[in-house]
Amino acid sequence: MTIVAAFLVPGSPLPTLRPDNAPWAALVAGYKKAGRALAASKPDVLLIYSTQWIAVLDELWQTRARVAGVHVDENWYDYGDLPYDIPVDRALAEACVEGCRAIGIAAKGVDYDDFPIDSGTIVASGFLNAGAKVPIVIGANNLYHDFPTTAKIAAMAAQKIAAQNKRAAVIGIGGLSGTIFRNEIDLAADHVASEADDAWNRRMLGLFEKGSASEAERLSADYAKAARVDMGFKHFAWIMGALGGRFKGAEVHGYGPTYGAGAAVVEFKL
């Protein structure tokens, strides 16, 4: 089996920066459970897509052997810094650049010191890949790529993983409903912005739990529109592409708000 585990996780840095804030505790606990499940699957590489790594020209792939530094989130700088030091599986990343080109998608490797790594990649790696033991491959969120194109890129990446005989965990990093509070709130009273958003999120998570992969995929566009889902829910497209459109069920390890937006830690059953 090439893809040995799959997770959908939040990219908001808030649970990392304030883990003891009660409304975010479920996400922190969920992330910890997911981290243990990931370790148990013994992956050689993490295949990551984060909605917050934005590209507009090509599909970009990180090809620096090691990305390290201190990141400060452009919105949540008050709550502290995000240090990171993560190894990259260059051979696989370079294969993905070539693989994109072979399916007609312009692509480039990014191999620069101090390239800004996004908050989502850093917080997910921090929770899921403690000690940065497992190298990662990260593909960017090209704003001009739609849901099917994103899935196609992930499917290509899964083929490259198979060709290199590796075990990979696929990770889609991004939020659920996207309505955020636009005024300062009492953090301890954070909640999903509306009942409608909450209902949509739970409906989608319910489909995951039931293993209704194709229904979840079909509903994604409506969900994205109705609940302003982070980047059209393309982080789910990434997971679906890598899994060949199938999963048997899912465990929602945690669900909660991130300043009004919805977020969940989901482990898919393969």
Added chain:
Amino acid sequence: MPKGEILAGFLAPHPPHLVYGENPPQNEARSEGGWEQLRWAYERARKSLDELKPDVLLVHSPHWMTQLGHHFLGVKKLSGKSVDPIFPNLFRYSFALEVDVALAEACCAKARDKGLVAKMMRNPNFRVDYGTITTLHMIRPQWDIPVVGISANNSPYYLSTQQGLDEMDLLGKATREAIEATGRRAVLLASNTLSHFHFHEEPALPEDMSREHPFDMTGYRWDMRMIELLRKGKTDEVFRVLPQFIDEAFAEVKSGAFTWMFAAMGYPQIPGELHGYGTVIGTGNAVMEWNLAKAAA
């Protein structure tokens, strides 16, 4: 303390290609030139700025996008290496800047007085966005004038163009009041491109100017129409058609810097001076100046 004033406002777009084409020592990437028309436009703007001798440069940048209100750089000295996430091949720039924290705080307080959510950014490890840095380098490569850096709240995208630009109008008025109250002689920089449709692939040699032209005729026509209105000082007309320009040309002025600057200047009906126009990967960029000091003399 004498009352402060806004000496001038510049439309000062931030394609990193301009820094790349210039080859300053701060930028790691090297080029054989390119985008000369725009770089020469900035040369003229630099000269004009030099004569104004401002105390401070205020810049509003779409690449520091914030969701919770309008933010101001609030750390006296910020430095680091800025790598453009979209064009890392072109822009890897080592910068060090000094912030006019007192003016930034005054702007923030005035913005709050007007009912806006406003915040001071106090984290010394904060990475200043590449839009701010490119605009500042292009207008003043000496980095010897303190700055106020202002984020672009995402309201024009998240709410609606109109609601968002209404906020930018208030932010501009707050900025003016803060400048007047603190006695600063200030220059405003609106870090915005005009038409913003762009090519999706870069030439193998990025500075291959045989590949550089407007993305399409619609955007070009709109740019010329807007520049012509601005050159004639028909500011009211510019703001009347602005929402349509934003929609039809995908104009980056949607992010608010242009409206912020004009609101701060009081929407003067004076001719803007065009220092130059050029495209960068197909997007339309104009370097323009509204010299209020000269207009008042």
